[in-house]
Every structure is written in structure tokens, then in C-alpha cells.
Amino acid sequence: MRHPQPNIADARWPADPDRVAIVLPGGGYTPARPLLHLARNVLFGHGWTVQELWWAPPTTDEDERAAWALAQATAAVEAESARRVLLVGKSLGTFAAPLAATRDLPAIWFTPLLFRADVVDALAAASAPTLLLGGGGDWSWDPRLADDLGLPYLELPGADHGLEHPDDPVRTAENLVRVTRRVNEFAAAL
Template identity: 40%
Template sequence: MGEGGPDRQAVIIPGGRGGPYSGLLAYASAVAARRGAKLELIWWTPPEDRPMVDNWPWVHDQVTSVVEKLPSSPTPVLIGKSLGSYGAGVAAARALPAVWLTPLLTMPACAEPLSRATEPFLLVGGTGDDYWDGALARELTPHVLEVADADHGMMVPGPLRGSGEVLGQVLTAIETFLDDVVWR
């Protein structure tokens, strides 16, 4: 286990490619698990009959079906990547805290529910990501990590060491948010 106890749970929501243990989510999951959170992993294959960015109703339904099956206590934190950030509507409707990695902020189906959220959430993105809007992120929440030149995978140009350093920044931001805001 880790720090914390049975009063912590996290729902891990994948992006459009890969599962809940791919890329940034693998590390974000480890952050929650090391704090004693029970992880609820969502596995999915998004519909291929429309562009991924148009899948918000499908994502909303997928996340809702998982959250509805969880016990009412403890309140889960949602942790999602990219396409999974369409789960922001679920977080807003159910007053759940969240961590959104490379959220689709340029899509109204993501940005609008974030504007209605009553619980704190962390937004992580890079200026090299077409779906990121740093000004909007800072309007929506005080909990923002924006990385110059990072793309949708939070990779930066140049030697890979730089992207490794970005990963460290992302993990520190998640740890701080969970420790100081969600599970203080």
C-alpha cells in the first residue's frame, strides 16, 4: 500500500489510445496507489465511426457507468488523459475532484463542464498541444501545470532527458494536488 488508507479511491480514465496504464496514466496511477488509493481502472475501445473528439457522449456514459457502481464513500478522484477528459461532465455533475492530463480544452464538451465544476481539479498540458488553452486553464482553476513546448504526450523537443524532466514535473504536480488539496 502506501501513505493513506481505505478512504481513498481513484478512477483512472484512459485516452483514445492505450489503456489506463499507458503513458502518463501509468505514473499518475502510481501516485494515487502510493497514497493508498484503491484504483478503479477503465478499459475501453472508443468507437471508430466518428472522430475521437466527437466521442464525448460515449465517454460520459462510460465514466458514469463506472462511477455509479462505486460505493458512495470514499469520494473518488477522477484521473483522466486526453479523450478521458470528456469525463469532466461526470465530475461536475457529481461534485468529484479530478486530475486532467492533456485535457481537450479547445473542445466545448470538455471546457464547459470544467467551468461548472464545484470541486477542485488539476489541469496539465503543454503549449505545443493543439488541444491545450493555457489562458482558459488558468481561468478555470488555480491548479495548473503548463509546460512550454510540450505536445499532447507531454514530450518536449530536444534530448529525451527534457521529456523525462517534464514527467517529473507532472508527477510532482499530481502529488502536490492530491496531498495538499484532495487528500489533505
């Protein structure tokens, strides 16, 4: 479902108003898709208020999309009055990694765009708890680089950019269980 405005906080599940997780979707991966839906449920279960952004990037130019996503994430963070903010981003949403690094915000990054120097540099500068989740068959994932960053990560062998196996729904479901467990462990430690 596309919304007329690019940055709509469509869903907010109140738990603790002093702890807000902001979900930053991918370019074509909405908060209703499995990875972000399950992350939301895990965070809600740990007492976080969850704000989901629903957006449609206004351009296909990669640098313009990066600037746009970072601006949307910055506006969402600046609109929050919570003492603690957690960023949860998928693909396009990982363009907010510089925001997390400069503001010392914890983050969960699904399929981070590790081919982008701005994302990698921000991840390397992260000092708050940060979790990376990627697929071994994902064009945006680089396991050596993920390892070099020194951040905790979960790599799912053979998984694509959605952390799925399109030809094997059972294996995809198993991936979702592994991801959900890892996000739960991360959230419990925050």
C-alpha cells in the same frame, strides 16, 4: 493491448476501499503509459484504491466518442460504493469533466480537450479540487483559456499531447518528474 470489451476495470490496487480513483485513459493512451502509470502510483501511495479502465472507443466521430466516454465514466462511478471518488482522465477521458462537475468529484485532467465547449463549460463549473496538466505544443491546450478557468494547472512549455518532447527524451523525462511532483502535491491536499 486491446481488450474485447470497451470498459474493463483491468487493474485495481486496493488501498482504502472508501477512496477510489478511476483512471480514464485517452483514445490511444492506455493506463500503462507514463502519465497515467505514475499518477496511479502517486495515488496508491496516498492510500487511494485505483481502478484503471482500458477501453477502445467504438467510433472516430468526435461527438459519439464524447458521449461514449462520458457513459463509460458514468457507469464506472455508479458501480463504485466508495465514499470518495476521484477521476483521473487523459484526453478522451476528459469528456468525463461534466460528470465531475455535476457530481462534485475531484479530478486530475491530463491534456484536457480545451477546444470542446462541453469540456470547458464543465471545467468552469467545477467546484471540487481540479488539476489541469497541459503542454504548450499540444493542439488541445489553450494557455489563455486554462488561465481564465481559474483552476490550478501545470503547463509544460513545448510539450506535445503526450506531454513529451519526441526529439528530446531527457526533457520528456524531466516533464514526467514535474508532472509527478504536481500530482503528488494535489493528491496530498485531497
